[in-house]
Amino acid sequence: MADRDITRRSLFGTGAALGAGALLAEAAPSAAASGAAPSTADVVVVGAGFAGLTAARELTRAGASVVVLEARDRVGGRAYNHELGGGVISEAGATFVGPTQDHVLNLAAETGVATFPTYDTGNDVYVSGSGRQTYSDTGPTGSAPPDPLLLPDLTTVITRLDQMSTEVPVDAPWTAPKAEEYDRQSLGSWLAANTVNPDFAALAAAATRPIFGAEPRELSLLYVLYYIAASGNETTPGTFERNFDTRDGAQMWRFAGGSQLICQRIADSLGDRLVLNAPVRRISQSGTGVVVTADGVTVSAKQVVVAIPPALAGRIDYQPLLPFQRDQLTQRFGQGTLSKVAAVYPEPFWRTAGLTGQAISTDGPISATFDDSPPEGGPGVVFGFVGGDRARGFAQLSAADRQAAVLDQLSGFFGPAALSPTGYLETQWAAEQWTRGCPVALAPPGLLVSYGEWIRRPIGRIHWAGTETSTYWAGYMDGAVRSGERAAREVLDAL
Amino acid sequence: MADRDITRRSLFGTGAALGAGALLAEAAPSAAASGAAPSTADVVVVGAGFAGLTAARELTRAGASVVVLEARDRVGGRAYNHELGGGVISEAGATFVGPTQDHVLNLAAETGVATFPTYDTGNDVYVSGSGRQTYSDTGPTGSAPPDPLLLPDLTTVITRLDQMSTEVPVDAPWTAPKAEEYDRQSLGSWLAANTVNPDFAALAAAATRPIFGAEPRELSLLYVLYYIAASGNETTPGTFERNFDTRDGAQMWRFAGGSQLICQRIADSLGDRLVLNAPVRRISQSGTGVVVTADGVTVSAKQVVVAIPPALAGRIDYQPLLPFQRDQLTQRFGQGTLSKVAAVYPEPFWRTAGLTGQAISTDGPISATFDDSPPEGGPGVVFGFVGGDRARGFAQLSAADRQAAVLDQLSGFFGPAALSPTGYLETQWAAEQWTRGCPVALAPPGLLVSYGEWIRRPIGRIHWAGTETSTYWAGYMDGAVRSGERAAREVLDAL
Structure with a gap:
């Protein structure tokens, strides 16, 4: 089977338990089917999530020819609308948007999706x-609970993390003045050393589980500070509050209609330039071009944008091999x-x-x-x-x-x-x-200082997109859109 | 190209700069060539390093039929003899052996390789x-330098690490009484908090670079304690000294003849049951058997032993998908x-x-x-x-x-x-x-507590070997041999 989607749905009224394919036939009627895929293009985009679709849209608007290869039978990546019946959807993945997430908000406006x-x-x-x-x-x-027993620690921790995050440049966290000191600590060890009430650890984990899909022990302190700094934009510095809160x-x-609707609208505009059910297995580059081989389709191009999670990007065969630092990054940057x-x-x-x-x-x-x-x-x-x-x-x-x-x-x-x-x-x-995990790839201690510079460094004709490669709002739809725009600019400069 | 082996050799006398293939034609004349590979066997072994070859040898000796699929054009994995001319070799990979490494010592004796x-x-x-x-x-x-300025820290650190390592069971470090506390710290943050002279950090890195191929910031303290505990055997507890020292x-x-010679001897005994140049791409299991698909060869079997580094094991397509915890382990356990x-x-x-x-x-x-x-x-x-x-x-x-x-x-x-x-x-x-990195896969903070239990847990008909899966001497030839023996026992119980 091409994709074991273990999404479960039991609607008690009908007793129906539908597989994802059936759900998606309803949810994504616009997605193109494979068949007569173009065998050449200026640019191949690997992955039809927000990042890849944004890159494809920007490149197409600039006059470049594009083929998008998507492994799934749908677009959207980590954005996925569950159909509840009667046109009502529940987002099984990416859901929310907020102030300073201007890039995804602009894209939504341009594709006619309201907030x-x-x-x-x-x-x-x-x-x-x-x-x-x-x-x-x-x-x-x-939105953080004002637990009276934990309030002193809560206030101290948020104030200090916010302050420390201002030392971390979002485009190169590994160059922060205290990068080594911060990257050798996990959030868990930092919290243990900087809080008074041992019960605070439970509240901290209640925050990192939804934000990162992780325990504090799994997260580099430097990465957490970067993530906070990235929860903003060029004019409004990120803060923990802007990341965690609902209000503001x-x-x-x-x-309206679910986040995946934006991706479906872009997919509609791509027509047969989008190929579904086409997992990419190999990318071969030479002095004259790049050949991208997916199940059932091979496309020759001048440049390629790889817009999938780092761990999955690491599972593609690259010829010639990528520099080992890039490969070792993808051995460590798990979802x-x-x-x-x-x-x-x-x-x-x-x-x-x-x-x-x-x-x-x-x-x-x-x-x-x-x-x-x-x-x-x-x-x-x-x-x-x-x-x-x-x-x-x-x-x-x-x-x-x-x-x-x-x-x-x-x-x-x-x-x-x-x-x-x-x-x-x-x-x-x-x-x-x-996808292999959500919401984002996580940097454990040591990763950013040792390998961070390789996260979005182009390698020959290969450019990297995906929310993990964004400076702002990594882990969010806005970061994905930003990364697609940036990758498209890189490619246009290279074409 | 199937394998970019960037080993460089410049023998000034001749000016020759030979590629790995030429070197290996000299170094591994006994390795079998592909061709008429058997299409069925009781067991497929993926990888012809010490672990896979040991498993194949044990299974064959027990009467099971085996096919070994190896991606490279040689056996040995991380053991690799450089031919210097005149029968003299320099080991480009695994080299040393020491007391308590009884399993590889026994294997050497049985294959006629002297120490x-x-x-x-x-x-x-x-x-x-x-x-x-x-x-x-x-x-x-x-073997540790008695730097007078750093001696107090050195003595304290080694004494404490050795003592703490006795709390860590080598077969399940994640169950140590203080597993959470140790796994949320990196060795780097622990050293910063437990040494006096800041110059000690440089000496510590001079040890972790050769031992682990890593900086102290990249290593979970729990993993380091496990590694120390594993530097021994069932009757002689591991210590830092036993790991680090030459004397004893x-x-x-x-x-004699280089560590790879042991692998070459086993390869000789396997004959055409060993297939080189056959990187495994897919493992499909069902209720009745397993099908292993490599470049150019497909083998049906009852059980399979995957004896390659975890990051590479994660790049094989498994049908059905493995439990996500196993996959996420391989997203984090980089070489x-x-x-x-x-x-x-x-x-x-x-x-x-x-x-x-x-x-x-x-x-x-x-x-x-x-x-x-x-x-x-x-x-x-x-x-x-x-x-x-x-x-x-x-x-x-x-x-x-x-x-x-x-x-x-x-x-x-x-x-x-x-x-x-x-x-x-x-x-x-x-x-x-x-290989994608040496000497071993590294656990960053958080990995062992979150995913450690999946390191060698069999999944259906799939069994895991490789030095990373060993209880003792993980990261060493002895650990690889132990893992192959253990995987063979698992398979024999299942056949």
Whole structure:
């Protein structure tokens, strides 16, 4: 089988359990089928996510001929619309957009996709060892829970991380004055040395699981500081708050019709220049050109843009071999471990109880939830992030036990009505053959100083895109779009 | 080209610069050629290094039919004999063996390969910012230089690491009582917090570069403790000294004829059950068997042993997909960065000056050298390890600049005669397509606790071998042999 998509969907009303192919036939009717793929082009783009499609769009607009080769039977990469019926979708992947993410916002506007505000009226829920409490994100900690026992550590940690992040240049974190000192520490060891209450570690993990799909022990401190610095743009410096918050932060808005719709619109414009079901296996370059070999199709071109996650880029055969530093980068820059679960209800019942649908929990599989209902207000959809150790443990449970654990946790957040959904969805991004983990590639200690300079350095006729290669908003749709624009500029300079 | 082997050889007497293929035609005349490869077997073994060949040998001896598929045009993997002419070889890869490495010693004895002592008479050389000094490895620090300024830190660090390593079970480091605490720290951050003299960091790196091909920032403390614990056997606990020392340590003996000779002997016994030039691309398993597809050959079997580095194992297509935890392990468990340089002289001139040929340096490309002369005592061969940041920087120099830097450094260690070699060799293991880095896969912080349990867990009909999967002497030939023996036992239980 070409792609084991383990997305599960059980709509209780119908009892249907549809495979991803069936879902996608509904969700992506515009995607081109293979067949008469062009065998030459100015540029081959590998991967039809936001990065690759943006590069292809920019190159086409500049007059270059392009062929996009996509491994899956759909476009969108880490953006993927689940069809719930009646035109309602739940985003199984990338969902939110916020201020300073101007590049994806511009692209959405140009492709005719509107934004609408994430539901954020009322109180958030916080569940920890000491019980359940509610709080407003208009308080001084924003979306972070103002746990009174942890508040001193929370304030100190966020203030210090934000301050330290200003020392880290987003285009070259490995050149920061204290790069060596920061890169030899994990976020976990830094937190252990810089917090007072040992219970703070649980709250920190409840943040890194949804943000990174990882535990604090897995993340280089330098990488975390870069990620914070990158949560902004050229005029508005990044902060932890802008990354983590809903209000004025990266979760502020959503796309009407789902984020994947932007990719589908670009795909429509590419017509038969987009080839689906075409995983790229080999890229051979010479002094005169490049030959890209995928299952069932080979394309000759002048330049190539590889717009897939670094770990997957490392699995392509390159002839001649890439410099070993680039290869060793891809041996270490693994994808995060993030699953998304969603429950569907007739109404967003939490709203009438004065809740936003947002919850943060230090216990249970889910670390954070959001209201994912369509802009019309119904049906009610809530989704949760299961990340890091919790995602790895969750995957070992049976499907029934996973669903029971999720619904039990949702009822703890929002009340017993959560136990009676009309639908339940899961997407295990780490098990997707053509993504291998979400939301982003993670730099462990040592990676950025040793290999960071190779993240987007072109190698001959090969240019690198993908959200991991962005200066701002790496890990987000905006970073992917930025990377596609930058790669297109590189290629146009080289053509 | 199937394998860009960038080993360089310039024998000044002839001016010849031979490619690896030519060298290997000399070095491995016994290796079988492809052609009429069997299309079925009880077991397919992927990779003909020490691990795969040991597994194949054990399985064959137990009566199972085996096919070994090897990507290169030679056997040996990280063991590779450079022919210097006249039957003299210099080992471009794995070289040494020592006490407690009983499994590779037994295998050598059974294949008729003798050991001889590493030359270790006289003083070692130590070069640091404060100059050059000599010392005897019969002193209390063994092969580690007794730098008076750093001695307090050295003693403390080795004592503490050895003590902490006793808490780490070699078969499951992630279950150590303090696994979380140790795995969130890098060796670099632990050293920064546990040493007094900041200059100690340079000496520590001079050790991790040859041992791991890495900087202290790249290594999980838990992994380093495991590696120390693994430097022993079931009756003799591992210690740093046993790993690092020549006298009574892992560098005590060498193999007459070179370590690769053991692999060549096993290859001879396999005949046409060994297929060279056959990189494996796909492994498909079902309820009834497994199909292994390599370039030019497909073999059906009951079980398969994958005996290649984890990063390369992750580049095979598995059908069905492996559990995502196994895949994510291979996205993070990258190979070290270690190059080997060697210079050849008419005589081992350092011996007459009372030097062992062993040097440790905090400066320059080379961090450690050894006398690599043949047992007959001539010609004189000295090799050096260039690892971690030094290997990455070294690779960016021109070939002439690299050679000049090496010879300059060797003359600083051993005197001006080092400037006039008759030959110079380099092997950049990170640039080898079918190894991608030496000596071993490295666990950054977070990896072992998050993914360690998947290192050798069989998945259906797939069994994992390779030195990285060993409990003792991971990273060494002995670990590879142990892993092959263990994988063979697993398979025999399953057949």
